[in-house]
Amino acid sequence: MKLLRCPINGWRPLSEFVYGGEVRPMPDPTAASDREWAEYVFCRQGEPGVLREWWYHVPSGTWLVAERDTLKDEVRATWLWPPPDAAQPSPDIPHTETAAASAPAVEAVPDVEVARAAQSAPPVEPAPSGEVARPGEHVPTAEATSAAPRHAETPSQPATQPEGGPEARA
């Protein structure tokens, strides 16, 4: 069984994770044609190579992004969301006018799986190889992390796909 490095919990066996599919930016639903939208919903990258994938660590409720070479089945790096140089994952969706958003007082959250959603976690710097617990694992290297995400340049993606740069979304 493979091991995967969760940025929060360290190396954990793969059975503790759920696969979440390739990280793919959603095209703007108001601008995309039917064909472009169908491409986004149904067509998946099948070519072996380096992919960014969603993985979810079940016991701790942590979503992470792993960069994996699907040909060699080697994980090159993992990050909390968002990964470095991520294309904008979703178009800006206008907020619905909410009834009232004034009350800040939130009662204490029960001590169970606490979502990290609100934390909008900063990208975890890939650990230098000296810190990695297990030798032999491919630790993220400068080369691996600086490589442009491959999915952004594959031909099967719709040509008009928005490729907004790494935008700071607080």
Place this chain on the structure above:
Amino acid sequence: MNQPFRLPPQPREWIDRQRLLRFSFEGQPYTAYAGDTFSSALAAHGVRVLGRSFKYHRPRGIYSLANLDVNVLLEDDERTNLRGDVTPVWDGAAVRAVNTRGGVLRDTLRLADSFGAFMPVGFYYKTFYRPRRFFPLWERMLRRVAGLGTVDKRRHAGRSANDFAHTELLVVGAGPAGISAALAAAQHGVRVCLVDEQPTPGGSLLYQHASDQDAQKLLDGLIAQLAAEPLVCCRLGTVAAGYYADHYVALVDGVRLTRLRTRCTVLATGAYEQPAVFGNNDLPGVMLATAAQRLIHQYAVRPGRRAVLLTANSEGYAAARDLLRAGVELAAVVDLRPEGDRSQAALELAQQRVSLFVGHMVLAALPDRHKLGVQAVQVAPLRHGRPDPAEVKTIECDLLAMSVGWAPADGLLCQAGGKSRYSEGLRQFVPEAAPAGVFVAGRLAGVFDLSEQMASGRRAGLQAAAYLGRDTGELPPPVPSDGPPHNHDWPVALDGAPRPREAKAFVDLDEDVHFRDLVHAVQEGFDHVELLKRYSTFGMGPSQGKLANSNCIRILARLKQQPVGETGAPTARPFVHPVPLGQLAGRGFHPQRQTPLHEWHAAAGAQWIPAGDWLRPAWYGQNGSTRDEAIAAEVRAVRERAGLIDVGTLGKLEVQGRDAAELLERIYTGRFARMRPGTTRYGLMCDESGVVIDDGVVARLDDDRFYATTTTTNSSAVYRELLRWALIWGLDVSIVNATGHRGAINLAGPFAREILREVSAMDTSEQAFPYLAVREVEVLGIPARVLRTGFVGEVAYELHVPALHTLSVWEHLMAAGRRYGLRPFGVEAQRVLRLEKGHLMIGQDTDGLTTPYEAGLETLLKMDKPFFVGQRSLQIVGRKPLTRRLVGFALAADWTGPVPQECHLVIDAGEIAGRVTSIAYSPTLRRTIGLAYVRPQQAVPGMRFHVRVQDGTLVPAEVVPLPFYDPDHSRQRI
């Protein structure tokens, strides 16, 4: 009872002569010593025929004695396919050979051998597939004749254990190289697990070097060091059976399967001795030289009376010397190499005037009168690499030992991702590249000299320690592995042209594949190693080609006139040895969730039904009523009085924060942003393709605080996806999965309000607490969230209370409701009740492709919202014509024929038009009602369609408007 072939005590014998065991084989009584295997004990009695072959039912005996062949497969009344070569005798055992008719000596199925000429390779493939309707007959017939043991299906094997282990370094193989590696690594503080399939450490030192005094002193030293080394944990009698990603190794012993996670591995698995290919090379009495040596040194059994030794390396001469010392008459040594051998053992043999045939090959073994063993061998000189039939000499013997080469035991290495290459110098495959953290040593690495094997083991151990970050200083230089070869490149007596009356020369004994089969298969075009393997079935038997692959590759290379290196080897897969399925299954660790009311349900006679990870009461078996009676009574109670159901398995999500409403607005298809606090709304969830995936009730407790339920089976997935979307959109929201944190109880029925009043001071009037409202109140002093719901179609309150207090609330409600006729109801009654109301269940009435349009849920889609997941896809879907539609239907009230079941097909004009998704008898409406997908043009009330049931009957049904019961919903808002 004497054992005529038993030798006087040997220095390292594995048997305990103080403990005599009795057993029977094929009905005959025999004796054994503790430590004997069935094969060794029978060999001590001079029994040679121990089994029959898989296809031709040829007699077979000891061949490798190392679990590399399955000639000796035994069964008793309980177990089958016991490997006689490695299974220790137990006192009172009564075993027989598998798959014989009339016993191993007179197996009548041996006739198959005579018909061999009419059963060429692929015979079964080509013959027994037509006519197709006869196939079951052919299959039954072939299964009776061919094959191995028969499983006793009545026998219930106990569950075997399953455990987990961790180590820093795993060393596979406790021979000279493996022990050296383990000790070298342990000296640098590495925690080592040393595994060997034999019960005793020592590897080849135990049989190949058993008569070498220096080697035995060495072994004593190694064992003493192992015993004194606390960091090395030895697991003997354990097979490292499979190598998986990130150094995860399956260890199998007789008792359990251990999943071992190691950080690195030294493979010192050694090599398998390989047989030669000549006529009748499977006769009892023909065996590997190491098998003869194992018999002598481990079991103190003389392998025969008069031997011929066929060799192509110096190991053969050492084996010949061992045979002489064990009192075997050595009729001849036949050496394939024209130059012979110059080892010490060869010199000794020459001095003892053993007749030596250099540059000769065994052409065939000749059977005795009963065809049950070898009686003589034909030897011929090699001319240009081919035996010359004109100069055949016949030498009488009852033992032919072969020592012509070795194949590396590289199964684990290949599974780990390593690669092998063919070394022309060594004439064998050697490891070329090992993955990170895997190191090879010893004979596996092509190192044959004992001291060099130990040096390569030490180096591998130090490599592993350095890999683990230990300071090992400079590593010793690599041990060269470049010959002289210990393999012959063509240990085969045959060539392309058949000879008259040629005896079968086997290349795979497991599967009865012989030389001529391979020739024919290649002629038919199956000339790639993987194709040839599958067509001829070489290497596909229980031994997985341990003794076959090497020779088959050589033969294929020669037939194709290409180098062996270009021919390649078939892929090695787990397991190295077969593992019993029961051991793989082990004990299950799948958790079963129980609600806080589980014990109460059980005491009330609940009949359970699994729901996702949970167990839920399907119905309550009270007062000996039948299932249908109980369900009908529970339904009546809810409709006429009141019922209580445990709905604690529903997913429960707390969604809080400034953007909580925004998140729900984008996830659910309806509108949630402008909900007033204190209200609830039904929520429908789609995936990005617009398929319905979940539903539930969303309660707004406060401006920034929501409480949402999900379906029982989907709660984890919904929670997970909510987390992800919130993350992607960067929303200020926190989500808590409170599914196990709260219990939930649904109180429903005309008297529900009265019963709730008994336990709570809250104002339950329709004005103060209307339908679809939510209140945070105290019930019996316990903080509760109470939701007015309508799933079953009566006045209903859903009480969500902390798990710890759920039982107390339930018991108080039951007590308070007694005088109103309150009774608990289960999932089955709830299914009927909601069906009467026409409420669909996601996952039962929808499938992986159902859109809201098909399910009749389009009124829940707020397509003018800015966004919800699935909206854009539904815009496209909505423009396309519908292909099916979910409708309510009813059977005629007086229908007495067969009743359809869920998934029975709707038939329209002889074609499939849809299927039934829910169906039940409604005690309220006194007829059978259901939900079904039909063609859109059929989805009009009053239309009739037919459902085809199991026996083919077409049952008429009529489309009925939904809901079946209380269409204006007056009963749930009184």
